[in-house]
Amino acid sequence: MTTGPLDGVRVIDLSTVVMGPYAAQILGDLGADVIKIESPADTVRVGQYRTTPGMTALNLNVNRNKRSVALNLKDETERAQALKLIDTADVLITNMRPGALSRLGLNYADVAERNPRLVYAHAQGFRSDSPQAGNAAYDETVQASSGLVDVADRALGQPVYLPTIIGDKVSSLTIAYSVLAALVHRDKTGEGQQIEIPMTDTLLAFNLVEHLAGHTYEPAEGPTGFALSMTKGHAAVRTKDGLACVIPYNPKNFRDFFAAAGRPDLAGDPRVNGEAIDRADNEWLTGRIAECAPALTTEEWAEVCAKHSIPMAPVLELDKAHEDPYVRDGHLLDTVEHPSEGTIRTVGIPVKFSATPGSIRRLAPLAGQDTAEVLAEL
Numbered sequence: 001m002t003t004g005p006l007d008g009v010r011v012i013d014l015s016t017v018v019m020g021p022y023a024a025q026i027l028g029d030l031g032a033d034v035i036k037i038e039s040p041a042d043t044v045r046v047g048q049y050r051t052t053p054g055m056t057a058l059n060l061n062v063n064r065n066k067r068s069v070a071l072n073l074k075d076e077t078e079r080a081q082a083l084k085l086i087d088t089a090d091v092l093i094t095n096m097r098p099g100a101l102s103r104l105g106l107n108y109a110d111v112a113e114r115n116p117r118l119v120y121a122h123a124q125g126f127r128s129d130s131p132q133a134g135n136a137a138y139d140e141t142v143q144a145s146s147g148l149v150d151v152a153d154r155a156l157g158q159p160v161y162l163p164t165i166i167g168d169k170v171s172s173l174t175i176a177y178s179v180l181a182a183l184v185h186r187d188k189t190g191e192g193q194q195i196e197i198p199m200t201d202t203l204l205a206f207n208l209v210e211h212l213a214g215h216t217y218e219p220a221e222g223p224t225g226f227a228l229s230m231t232k233g234h235a236a237v238r239t240k241d242g243l244a245c246v247i248p249y250n251p252k253n254f255r256d257f258f259a260a261a262g263r264p265d266l267a268g269d270p271r272v273n274g275e276a277i278d279r280a281d282n283e284w285l286t287g288r289i290a291e292c293a294p295a296l297t298t299e300e301w302a303e304v305c306a307k308h309s310i311p312m313a314p315v316l317e318l319d320k321a322h323e324d325p326y327v328r329d330g331h332l333l334d335t336v337e338h339p340s341e342g343t344i345r346t347v348g349i350p351v352k353f354s355a356t357p358g359s360i361r362r363l364a365p366l367a368g369q370d371t372a373e374v375l376a377e378l
Helices: 019-029 057-062 076-087 098-103 108-114 139-145 148-156 166-189 199-211 251-260 279-295 298-308 318-323 325-329 371-377
Strands: 010-014 033-038 066-070 091-094 119-124 193-198 243-246 312-314 333-338 342-347
Touching: 010 019, 010 076, 019 033, 019 057, 019 066, 019 091, 019 119, 019 166, 033 076, 057 342, 066 371, 076 108, 091 166, 098 119, 108 119, 119 166, 139 148, 139 166, 139 199, 148 199, 166 193, 166 199, 193 199, 243 279, 243 298, 251 279, 251 298, 298 312, 318 325
Parallel strands: 010 033, 010 091, 033 066, 091 119, 119 193
Antiparallel strands: 243 312, 333 342
């Protein structure tokens, strides 16, 4: 029985914090043998922890399904051991800066000479051929340099950062699919290759799918910014007893919504009785949704919206997510027993394979706990 579709693939995780480690964890969840070469000072191990120093919540969420090997890459002997490990690998993922990789003899040219079949994924803040190539990059700087902060400023009136490390996590997903594509190429041709994943380029491309808008055309037919997302007040609404996302999309949706709220005056308004919604009316309609939502409870709105095919979802409170039937039945927050941390909740694998399901085989290790085991295999 295989451990997943990537059973037999070995990945060296030579990365820190979230972007690289999360990508490597995804590959591990899908069956790859992931060996993490631990940095002596990975910031993901710094912060609040429950029992053991270094075993932070973030570490537990990005380093499962890995074996941890503690090697000081500045030490000649230990760097030689790291290179021997890389010789056995199919994939290497790193987000070290190019200068540091070159000084350590770990850039693509160095390792490809030893292992030409290697897929070498290098993630960094900016393209290697740009003036910003050596700049430090964090999620907030990438949200700024990719235009995401501009979108927030125009839509919300404040240049806020999204309250999630979206740049890191979108880049993680991009690393994962890029590695898989390169493995397909390698299996066809025998050739490894280098993949460069710049965070700024990745998040900019992600943002522009809908936000390029009028600038898709040359000359521009209108401004950038997806009209609905940029609408003032475009937000979840307060019902009689909570919060919900209620998004009528077509005239009938709006009429049914207003009728259920006891507002026949709005249901009869010409703006919701044409063939389509005029997006110039978005702001007015958004205001009316918020005005009407307190008429019913969240559960009552769920029944109304299901009956009339109006897109709707209660707002999930993360503190109560483990009690939610959908989350529970999907095994998205099951409890498990960690060898050092005791009972913890672990984020489930969201993708379902009918023939080769992924699995959680190892919980996040202590720093360097597998060093002896892995080096003995060499």
